[in-house]
Amino acid sequence: MIQTRLVLDRDFVISELDRRVFGALVEHVGRCVYTGLYEPGHPNADAQGLRTDVLALARELGVTIVRYPGGNFVSGYDWEDGVGPPGQRPRRLDLAWQSTESNRFGTDEFIAWCRAAQVEPMLAVNLGTRAADAARRLVEYCNHPGGTELSELRRRHGHAAPHDVRFWCLGNEMDAPWQIGRKPADAYGQLARETAKLMRQVSPGLRLTACGSSNRELPSFGAWEHEVLDACFDEVDFLSVHAYFENPHRDSTEFLGNIDRMDAHIREVAAIADAVAARRRSQRRIMIAVDEWNTWYKARFGAHAHQPDWPEAPRLIEEVYTFEDALAAGGALSVLMNNADRVKLACLAQLVNAIGAIRTEPGGPAWRQTIFHPFALAARHARGLVLRPVVRAPARSGRTVPDMPLLVASATHDPATGATAIFALNRELVQEQELQVELRGFAADRALAAAFELHHPDLQACNTQAQPDAVAPRSHVRVRVEEGGLRAVLRPGSWNVFVLQAPHAASQAGTIDACPPIP
Numbered sequence: 001m002i003q004t005r006l007v008l009d010r011d012f013v014i015s016e017l018d019r020r021v022f023g024a025l026v027e028h029v030g031r032c033v034y035t036g037l038y039e040p041g042h043p044n045a046d047a048q049g050l051r052t053d054v055l056a057l058a059r060e061l062g063v064t065i066v067r068y069p070g071g072n073f074v075s076g077y078d079w080e081d082g083v084g085p086p087g088q089r090p091r092r093l094d095l096a097w098q099s100t101e102s103n104r105f106g107t108d109e110f111i112a113w114c115r116a117a118q119v120e121p122m123l124a125v126n127l128g129t130r131a132a133d134a135a136r137r138l139v140e141y142c143n144h145p146g147g148t149e150l151s152e153l154r155r156r157h158g159h160a161a162p163h164d165v166r167f168w169c170l171g172n173e174m175d176a177p178w179q180i181g182r183k184p185a186d187a188y189g190q191l192a193r194e195t196a197k198l199m200r201q202v203s204p205g206l207r208l209t210a211c212g213s214s215n216r217e218l219p220s221f222g223a224w225e226h227e228v229l230d231a232c233f234d235e236v237d238f239l240s241v242h243a244y245f246e247n248p249h250r251d252s253t254e255f256l257g258n259i260d261r262m263d264a265h266i267r268e269v270a271a272i273a274d275a276v277a278a279r280r281r282s283q284r285r286i287m288i289a290v291d292e293w294n295t296w297y298k299a300r301f302g303a304h305a306h307q308p309d310w311p312e313a314p315r316l317i318e319e320v321y322t323f324e325d326a327l328a329a330g331g332a333l334s335v336l337m338n339n340a341d342r343v344k345l346a347c348l349a350q351l352v353n354a355i356g357a358i359r360t361e362p363g364g365p366a367w368r369q370t371i372f373h374p375f376a377l378a379a380r381h382a383r384g385l386v387l388r389p390v391v392r393a394p395a396r397s398g399r400t401v402p403d404m405p406l407l408v409a410s411a412t413h414d415p416a417t418g419a420t421a422i423f424a425l426n427r428e429l430v431q432e433q434e435l436q437v438e439l440r441g442f443a444a445d446r447a448l449a450a451a452f453e454l455h456h457p458d459l460q461a462c463n464t465q466a467q468p469d470a471v472a473p474r475s476h477v478r479v480r481v482e483e484g485g486l487r488a489v490l491r492p493g494s495w496n497v498f499v500l501q502a503p504h505a506a507s508q509a510g511t512i513d514a515c516p517p518i519p
Contacts (some may be wrong), residue, residue, distance in 0.1 A: 010441035027071030030316030036352035062379025075128025082106020127171030128181025173214035188232025257400030380457035384414030
């Protein structure tokens, strides 16, 4: 059995955890929106056509903010097509995904969905085929109280109160060869700067994200970030990072090395942003929005991405996630937590069907994919301050990263409730791991409030319509609290959660919102 150690000190804090790291992306691609979020006539649809079974799962997932309408889709999207009476909206060709877009679901429907799901909206503006003025108009439509053409148009559409959208993306992946309206870095940076200024004139206090590189492997990575920020540094709050895990060699150990690559990617982008700040002698810090992250390689190309004859809501990029993918997702969540000083927003891409944590069938059920579970547990229990983890574990070398510790861990402590949550991934796929957690500066009478284990003997196991709970969290029984910490046995290839709480804090703050095992 491998011996590993995790040291956590209550005074060694990375940052407060911004709950917006538990965000998701909803894009008009495939069945993410149509027969995903929205399906009039479905047995579970409400009066607005929203699937209430998907709404319930989104709330269970714990999503806090949702980015919309893309993604690649937004770079060819005219937002005006998606407002007004649905039956009168134009049908358009979607060049990003070579589909037909009915526009029956648009900005107002998305805001209604966010309100029903109890999440914050984040809108992206089209800086591919359009520019600053279209963005200004959309902000006015959404946020101005009334008395102008666009705000009164919103009111005539049945929305008297402003949508009050605070978070916005200035385009999407504008460096990418596949992006509609792709631009060089200096041109995009100047456009982002002027668009940001115009948007804030209409609605002060917006939080704006500029496009970082769409892919860390592109030759322009790094130079793109520097040039873009050199142009728009004073007008944006975030720079985006997009991180998709791939497994081209079908090597599970190498695949889990993507976790370290994601961590390096975030730190590299933060360093570039700080270099721009240093040149300006500025104390201002640009934060990181990891507004697209997930595993995506099995359903990425060919008919998975494009189908002939411009179909409407086709089955595109419908990745079937395995237990192995859930392990990667758990590790990615620890990376987001451990970079909480710079990562203030993140979006799992995507929410439903198209590389989604939730799957649906038209007219049929909705169920949780394997990656749903680590996200839901982390969103439920990771709160408060992120503690700096000191990991002592054997490492394995590989092609993906030269030095890969077999333990990936993160931890949070919530002063309001007294709860300390520990998240631990055993990346050793053959041997068990005995984990010793040493807690320094905490009350000695802490008790185990909840313990969960996500494990399956088959790394390729997945959740299907026939077996929706094949991979699901169970109670962790091989754990004990001891003086100064806890000790647990982690199964090979498992993701684990332990929640500790002082008894007196529990009596004052109420019980832990534990996630019961799924039968």
